[in-house]
Amino acid sequence: MYSWFILFPLLSVIILNLPFRGMMNKIAIWYALALSIAQVYLVLFPVNIVMPFLQLNLNADIISRAVLLCIAIVLFVTILSAKYLIKKEDKLFNFVNLLFICLAGMNGVTLVTDIFSLYVFIEITAVASYTLISFYKDKDAFEAAFKYIMLSAMASAMMLAGIALIMLISGDTGFFAIREALKVSPHSSLIVFAIAIFICALFIKGGLMPFHGWLPDAYSAAPAPVSVLLAGVVTKTLGIYGLIRIMVSVIGFDGPLKQALLFIGALSIVVGALAALGQSDFKRMLAYSSISQVGYIIIGLGTGTALGIFGAVFHLFNHAIFKSSLFLNSAAVESRLGTRDMDKMNGLASKMPVTGITSVISCLSAAGLPPLAGFWSKLIIIVALWVSGYRVYAVVAIMASVITLAYFLSLQRRVFFGRIKEDSMNIKEAGIGLTLPAVILTAIIIGVGIAFPFLRDAIKF
Amino acid sequence: MSAESLQLFCTFGIFIFMLAAIGVYCMLATYNLIRALIGVELLLKAVTLLIVAVGYITKHNALTQAMVITFIVIEVVVMTVAIGVVLGIRSHTNSLDARDIRNLKG
Structure with missing residues (x-):
């Protein structure tokens, strides 16, 4: 049944672009909404739909299903906000088509069982997102897209070189075959090099700290619905999920690799948070905060224990929810004020109450205040660090949490x-297309946060 | 890996490394956007050669051929989008110089 997750979006692109464009123009957006709801349903309640032909070699464990759920939720809110923000019907149609390609790619990344297909789907998603970033053809967007393309091309080259060198000892690209081959010869210098460049490539795709140059530009220059999608799921699926999958299913955890992950994670947390403090552009601050939060995911993964990986995946889920909500808030503010400069805003909560409340809750979830969802995932990551003996990193994570709170409060x-400024006295609340998705996401944050102690035993990990 | 195939791989490896180094140098040394993309192409071609060499040495020719063809298709798509972006930049700044696009600070 998992083949449908990839094939259906691709078939949808073909169906939408067949004749009857005039009719398809109108239904495309509703079709996309229905598809994302269907994906949420299929992930939560798996139905075994038999695929008579074209058996793809796919598999999904609990990690993949959590990521599939994120993708579907974020896609849903992206489409709602796009419907509100993109006025022209033709543009909206193109946007939906690109979203479908992106969706097929991301679902592919989460479901594949061999390392070359992982690369192929990463590249499909990346190509769709270059186009999405430069969707409105303005100068900054082109600049950001070009930076992203160059760094991504480097990442592609490194990833493929890694795959080729790994193939030299395994002779196959399947996860299982590579794992068996690595058990036989784990420490030859060629293999260490291959794994190192493969993981560096995933760091570039995920925008971690030494390789983050493209990320704030891409997030802040992209159109608002695209920022929601990019920050919520695209980079997380490509880089971070890819890393989790490779670590868990292929390479396994050993000493130096764990140390490297912990170090990169801690670096991203601290430097990302400090850089976020100094920003005055709303979306750039969120982008740096995204780097910092991804650091938490990596540091949780770096413990190598089941608890740490659970925390990492749970934080990935939470991050997708609260960061999408914050980007929706930034879109709401930008659509009313026409600027993202935070020095030109003040006191908007009295005029935009829904946006204000949802952003406060999302910020507090990101900073890790109980009982919101972000608190539990950060707690699990810090406990996992403490239990497995990396106490310095646990302290770093706690301290950085304070910086997180600081920049979000700022x-x-x-x-x-x-006090509200004189020239923004007659601002109104943003339209339903931006407040409704934010309210949905906030409800998820609060719901997951309150229900988590009861769900803890139900989640089999 | 036998000694003979290791030697073969080293011969391939030196050439592949040189090609990749030329590609990276080309990307770093120029301010012209199109030339930077040519550098990327060279780098990716080096990687393609590496896959072919690995297939030849491990006797998995069929698998690596399939991989290389898939990769060539992907590369063409990426380059098409990249050239589209470069054309977009040119329509805004009327030049192909990377120094003209420094609005965003990374």
Whole structure:
């Protein structure tokens, strides 16, 4: 049944672009909404739909299903906000088509069982997102897309070189075959080199700290619905899920690799948070905060224990939800004020109450305040670090959590709290297309946060 | 890996490494966007050669051929999009110089 997750979006692109364009133009957006709801349903309640032909070699464990769920939820809110923000019907149709390609790629990344297909699907998603970033053809967007393309091309080359060198000892590209081959000869220098460049390539795709150059530009220059998608799922699926999958299913955890992951994670957390403090552009601050939060995921993964990996995946889920919500808030503010500069805003909470409240809750979830969802995932990661003996990193994670709170409070104070400025007295709340998705996401944050202690035993990990 | 195939691989490897180094140098040394893309192409061609060499040495020719063809298709798509982006940049700045696009600070 998993083949449908990849084939259906691809078939949809073909169906939408066959004749009857006039009719398809109108239904495309509803079709996309229905597809994302169907994906949520199929992930939560798997139905065994038999595929008579074309058996693809796919598999899904609990990690893949969590990521599939994120993808579907974020796609749903992206489409709702796109419907509101993209006025022209033709543009909207193109947007939906690109989203379908992106969806097929991301679902592919989460479901594949061999390393070359992983590369292929990563590249499919990346190509669709270059086009999405430069969707409105403005100068900054082209610049960001070009940076992303260059760094991604480097990452592709490194990833493929890694695959080729790994094939030299395994002779096959399947996860299982590579794992068996690595058990026989784990420490030859060629293999260490191959794994190192493969993992560096995934770091570039995920925008971790030494390789993050493209990420703030791409997030801030992209159109608002695309930022939601990019920050919520695209980079997380390509880089971070790819890394988790490779570590868990193929390479396994050993000493130096764990140390490298922990170090890169801690570096991203601290430097990302400090860089976020100094930003005055709403979306750039969120982008740096995204780097910092991804650091938590990597540091959780770096413990190598089941608890740490659970925390990492749970934080990935939470991050997708709260960061999408915050990017929707930034889109709402931008659509009303026409600027993203936080120094030109003040006291918007009185005029935009829904946006204000949803952004406060999302920020607090990101900073890890109980009982919101972000608290539990950060707690699990820190406990996992402490239990497995990496106490320095646990302390770093806790300290950085304070910086997280600091920059989010500074964001709140500058944008939503305080006295409203004279020239923004007659601002109204953003339309339903931006507030409804934010409310849905906030409801998920609160719901997961409160229900998590009861769900803990139900999640078999 | 036998000694003979290791020697073969080293011969291939030196050439592949040189090609990749030329590609990276080309990307770093120029300010012209199209030339930077040519550098990327060279780098990716080096990787393609590496896959072919690995297939020849491990006797998995069929698998690596399939991989190389898939990769060539992907590469063409990526380059098409990249050239589209470069054309977009040119329509805004009327030049192909990377120094003209420094609005965003990374």
